[in-house]
Amino acid sequence: MSSNDSIFRLNRRLLLAALIAAPALTAMVGPVSTSAHAAEDHDALPSWNDGPAKKAILDFIRITTDPSSKDFVPPEERIATFDQDGTLWVEHPIYSQLIYCFDRVPALVKARPELAKVEPFKTVLTGDFEKIGKLPLRAIEEIAVATLTGMDVEMFQAEVKAWIAGARDHRWKRPYTDLIYQPMQEVLTLFRANGYKTFIVTGGGQDFVRVYSERVYGIPPEQVVGSAVGTKYGYDKNGKPFLTKEPKLLLNDNNAGKPEGIHLEIGRRPRAAFGNSTGDRQMLEYTQAGDGARLSMLVLHDDGKREYAYGPAQGLPDSKVGTFPQALYDEAKKDGWFVISMKDDWKRIFAFE
Incomplete structure (x- = not known):
């Protein structure tokens, strides 16, 4: 996916909703002497x-x-x-975790092929951030729920660890x-x-x-x-x-x-x-x-x-x-x-x- 200025259309509430599943869808260190x-x-x-x-x-x-x-x-x-x-x-x-959610969609669709023709997954698969930026809040929440929940915590941790190791920022590469x-x-x-x-x-x-x-x-x-x-x-x-x-x-x-x-x-x-x-x-x-x-x-x-x-x-x-x-x-x-x-x-x- 390539980012562009259209992603700024996503408001703070929408972005936050993508990081968490919305409910509707839903030893202190001792003193150092020096x-x-x-x-x-x-x-x-x-x-x-x-x-x-x-x-x-x-x-x-x-x-x-x-x-x-x-x-x-x-x-x-x-x-x-x-x-x-x-x-x-x-x-x-755009927040890194939101990129993670979008990047997880292809793997999700591979496991559930029927989603390829279903919105909002269909739009995310295009990689077109101008279109993705126009998705309604409800659609972003649906992506968040699908990519951030429904798996055991150890599987989630492994997936995030692998993504962090391989993902690259689009500006600094x-x-x-x-x-x-x-x-x-x-x-x-x-x-x-x-x-x-x-x-x-x-x-x-x-x-x-x-x-x-x-x-x-x-x-x-x-x-x-x-x-x-x-x-x-x-x-x-x-x-x-x-x-x-x-x-x-x-x-x-x-x-x-x-x-x-x-x-x-x-x-x-x-x-x-x-x-x-x-x-x-x-x-x-x-x-x-x-x-x-x-x-x-x-x-x-x-x-x-x-x-x-x-x-x-x-x-x-x-x-x-x-x-x-x-x-x-x-x-x-x-x-x-x-x-x-x-x-x-x-x-x-x-x-x-």
């Missing part, structure tokens, strides 16, 4: 330019890990949450897991080196992200909170127990669902939170509302040459994928959140540069 010194070492963030964003991160680590600081945070309370799409890796022009933002990888490493437990909190599918999170981000699957469908316990013909993914939505981990998911699966309010769009707004609000030192940061995609430029905050092009409106930018400035300029704050974006 933490204060690590925070003071600017080499800890080599892919960052000096500026307010980098300083805010280093200052936050320093004051929350120094036992003599009034803002010292006990190790058991050191929680940092990170959105994935658009915050840790590339989300344009590299695996999607190469399109990780190096500056954010350094932030994850710095937080963990200073006793913070790092979590991915994503609107994407929880089971999907858990397949590669440890290898790619150093974040184990139990520290991934995402949109989740139900599972059903059963036995195979030999009596071996297994779980089947069911078309039943348990958690829509986007917008207000993010702090709700954090409470359900983490049980502690984050001390630091990183996002990039309206879907992360409530997570940052929830983080900032706690007592003591807090850090809330948003990545602004303003580098169309090295990555993509979209907002529409600050006059950037509008986008239905990872929308960052001016109202969110203004809220960030008003409430003391930091906006990370991809163009100004990052020396490089990817490790392969």
Whole structure:
């Protein structure tokens, strides 16, 4: 399939629905003795330019890990949450998991040939993103249900692992897991080196992200909170127990669902939170509302040459994928959140540069 600008017609709700089955269809790390010194070492963030964003991160680590600081945070309370799409890796022009859903359709049709003449599978098989982009929400949900549920969890994990290994982004011609933002990888490493437990909190599918999170981000699957469908316990013909993914939505981990998911699966309010769009707004609000030192940061995609430029905050092009409106930018400035300029704050974006 070849992507084009027509895919931007897919709105956020439609895209999210493709990552999860819609219901209608449906050990804390101990303190590090050198933490204060690590925070003071600017080499800890080599892919960052000096500026307010980098300083805010280093200052936050320093004051929350120094036992003599009034803002010292006990190790058991050191929680940092990170959105994935658009915050840790590339989300344009279309979410990677949605590409996975579309790429799974040919195999699905091979197993069930009658679907080849049935919409929306017939349209997806054309590989024409202009036509695919015009599919109604109900059709995208049908594709999601067919490709993300109905199999046992181990089979799903194996299929995602194989797809991740072979799929390539259309612009850079590299695996999607190469399109990780190096500056954010350094932030994850710095937080963990200073006793913070790092979590991915994503609107994407929880089971999907858990397949590669440890290898790619150093974040184990139990520290991934995402949109989740139900599972059903059963036995195979030999009596071996297994779980089947069911078309039943348990958690829509986007917008207000993010702090709700954090409470359900983490049980502690984050001390630091990183996002990039309206879907992360409530997570940052929830983080900032706690007592003591807090850090809330948003990545602004303003580098169309090295990555993509979209907002529409600050006059950037509008986008239905990872929308960052001016109202969110203004809220960030008003409430003391930091906006990370991809163009100004990052020396490089990817490790392969």
